[in-house]
Amino acid sequence: MTRDEIKTIALQELIGVAADLAGETIPGDAQLRDEFDLDSMDILNWVSALHKRLGVDIPELDYPRLVSLDATADYLLERL
Template sequence: MTTDECKQVVLDIIADIAPDEDLSNVKPDVRLRDQLQLDSMDFLDIVMELRKRHGIEVPEADYQQLASLDSSAAYLTPKFNAQKQG
């Protein structure tokens, strides 16, 4: 999976948990919570959906890795790719 595909996975999840958000202008290098109306419960929903839909576990200690689209892709892309090999 490419980093762009990974970013799209995160955006798809956000679109499902926050359907009123306009995701067309999300800046990849800015914290998602600074751009969107996401609270801590929404953030937990993102983590839960990653596990439910894709089998990706994100330990609480790594939550800050999901702050922006860029950091999410950098963190998640190797996890997706390792999963495919397993």
Template sequence: MNSQVVRNEVLRALKGIAPEVEVEQLHTDRLLREEVDLDSMDWLRFIEALNRSLGVAIPEADYREVDTLDRLIAYLGQRRQSGADGPSSQT
């Protein structure tokens, strides 16, 4: 799965959680939760939506690795390539 497909899925999931966000206006190098004002429940719903759509679990320990849009897309792309997918058994 290429990075554009991952990006599209991330933006689709983000619009599902925060429909008021204009994704074209996002700064991809800024903290995502602050950029779109996601509270902790919105963040968890967003992460779950990505798990469902891309099949990649993001454990809580990795949240700092996915704090910007750029880093999130890179993380998901790398995990998809390495085959680290599916719901986490750490729940």
């Protein structure tokens, strides 16, 4: 799986858990928590969805690395 494919999946799953963001343009480097107001519940739901979709274990300690779509793609690429 390429980084771009992973990034696309990360975006799809983000919209899946935060449906009200459907329609937003989310730049790859946007700070998700600050710019799109993701809270800990959103992050947890997103991590759950990514875990299910990709089978990647994402420990709680690594949540801070999921700051943007780009950073998340990099992180997941490492873990796959």
